[in-house]
Amino acid sequence: MAYVPSQGGPSVNGPLRIGEWTVNPGVDQITRDGTTVRVETRAMRLLLSLARRPGDVVSIDELLGEAWPDVIVTPDSVYQAVTSLRRLLGDDPKQPAYIATVPRRGYRLIARVDAWSDVQLPGATAAAARDMPLAPQRIDASGRTGKLVRRAAVLVAVVLVCAGGVYLYIRNAAPPKAVTSVPPNAGNKSIAVLAFLDLTDTMNEEPFADGMTEELINRLSKAPGMKVAAPRSSFYYKDKQVPLADIARSLGVAYILDGSVRSSGKTMRVAARLVRAQDGFVIWSSTYDRPLDDKLKVQDEIASEVAGALDSAIK
Numbered sequence: 001m002a003y004v005p006s007q008g009g010p011s012v013n014g015p016l017r018i019g020e021w022t023v024n025p026g027v028d029q030i031t032r033d034g035t036t037v038r039v040e041t042r043a044m045r046l047l048l049s050l051a052r053r054p055g056d057v058v059s060i061d062e063l064l065g066e067a068w069p070d071v072i073v074t075p076d077s078v079y080q081a082v083t084s085l086r087r088l089l090g091d092d093p094k095q096p097a098y099i100a101t102v103p104r105r106g107y108r109l110i111a112r113v114d115a116w117s118d119v120q121l122p123g124a125t126a127a128a129a130r131d132m133p134l135a136p137q138r139i140d141a142s143g144r145t146g147k148l149v150r151r152a153a154v155l156v157a158v159v160l161v162c163a164g165g166v167y168l169y170i171r172n173a174a175p176p177k178a179v180t181s182v183p184p185n186a187g188n189k190s191i192a193v194l195a196f197l198d199l200t201d202t203m204n205e206e207p208f209a210d211g212m213t214e215e216l217i218n219r220l221s222k223a224p225g226m227k228v229a230a231p232r233s234s235f236y237y238k239d240k241q242v243p244l245a246d247i248a249r250s251l252g253v254a255y256i257l258d259g260s261v262r263s264s265g266k267t268m269r270v271a272a273r274l275v276r277a278q279d280g281f282v283i284w285s286s287t288y289d290r291p292l293d294d295k296l297k298v299q300d301e302i303a304s305e306v307a308g309a310l311d312s313a314i315k
Contacts (some may be wrong), residue, residue, distance in 0.1 A: 016051055019098055019111035022090060023047065028048050030088065037243050038280050042067050043081040049107035050099065059106040076271050076287045082107060083197055083260055086200070090241035094203065103201050133206045189314050190230035193217045194258040195238035205268075208295055209261040210235075212270060215299045216257065221306035226311070229253055248277035255314055257306075266292050272303050274313055284313040 016023040022031045028044045030037050039047070045067035050058055060075045068077060084097060085091070091098040098111045193216045196209040198255045214231055221228040229251045237247055259272035273285035286309060290298040 014115065014307060015113040017112075018047070018051060018109070019089070023051070037244075039088060039284060040084065040280060042077070043084050043088075046078065046081045047085055047109075051113050054113040055107045057102045057106050063106065074287065076269075076285075078107075079102045079199065079260060079262070080271060080273050080282075080285060083199070083258075087241060088243060091225065092239075092241075093197070093199070108224065162306065179279070188254060189223075189225050190227040190229075190253040190308070191220060191255040191257055191274075191314065192234050192253045193220065194247070194256060195208070195235055196272075197260040199260045200263045205261050205263060208268070208299070211295070212259075212261065212299050212302065215303040216272075216306060219303045220257075220310065223307060224312050226314075227253070244275055245277055245280065253277065257310065263292065267296060268292050268295075270298075272306050274310060 015025075018030075020032050023044075023046055024031070025044055028039050028041055030039055046063055049063055051068040060078050063078050064075065067081065082101075086093055086096075086099055089098045093099075093101065096110060098109065100108050100110050102108060193213055196213050198204075198206045200208045211251075213234065216236065217228055217231050220226055233251055244258075248254070248256055252275055256275045256277060257272060258275070259270060262269045262271070267289055268291070269287055269289050271285070271287045273282050275281070276283050286306070288302045288305065290301065292298075
């Protein structure tokens with residue numbers, strides 16, 4: 001059920017609660033049940049744009065202007081960012097609990113959005129802020145005994161000392177381990193091709209998307225020095241909501257290639273992107289438009305172009 005606030009969404013300047021996830025924009029991370037996942041900066045901006053207007057439809061143009069204000073990009077960047085967010089959030093585009101697609105209009109955030117906490121310390125994490133004891137209300141000393149005032153002063157001092165201790169502990173603690181890392185057995189030119197998503201309006205092009213995935217695996221495996229995860233391993237993660245970093249670590253690869261298939265009239269558009277598992281950054285992306293008259297030919301042509309582009313992108 002969609003959550004529609006009566007007077008706009010909460011402030012997105014600090015940590016948020018979106019559905020079951022805690023979102024920390026300051027470090028581009030989301031957390032749930034003790035698991036922290038890194039979100040690419042542009043994707044985080046897009047999520048915050050939706051969070052400002054939960055329940056409302058946000059157009060592609062609005063999302064482009066807010067998430068990519070300093071660069072000129074195509075709507076494909078929005079589609080890919082939404083796909084990435086859905087995978088990280090564990091959202092199913094066919095039965096969404098977080099981001100719903102409104103055909104030919106845009107997207108809307110249907111999960112509940114709340115401000116995580118109004119109490120924040122410099123350098124403190126959302127969890128620390130959540131657990132921080134609130135300062136007592138100001139005590140009016142008029143008509144009170146000096147003993148009551150002294151007790152209040154002691155209580156305030158204890159709270160400040162505890163808060164300072166938490167702050168110093170967090171500041172001096174060892175930095176957290178990176179959310180993503182290169183698998184120890186991954187070579188520089190190792191890649192897994194995940195099943196491409198069917199994002200057509202009727203979602204009836206899944207066979208084409210699967211064929212596109214298999215053709216890409218076949219083409220990339222022929223590139224000199226390239227190590228490619230087997231189709232069975234790649235398709236194992238189809239429709240599974242697993243962070244890309246975990247997939248890369250499990251398959252022992254340094255790069256992940258994923259993408260989507262969309263259509264408009266008699267034109268098929270295939271979008272592909274290459275993600276570096278070490279830091280989660282997208283280092284290459286492209287889109288390919290082809291007529292729908294010969295799908296096998298389309299798969300062959302696009303797979304050939306993608307394989308050529310990735311051979312120079314992966315170093």
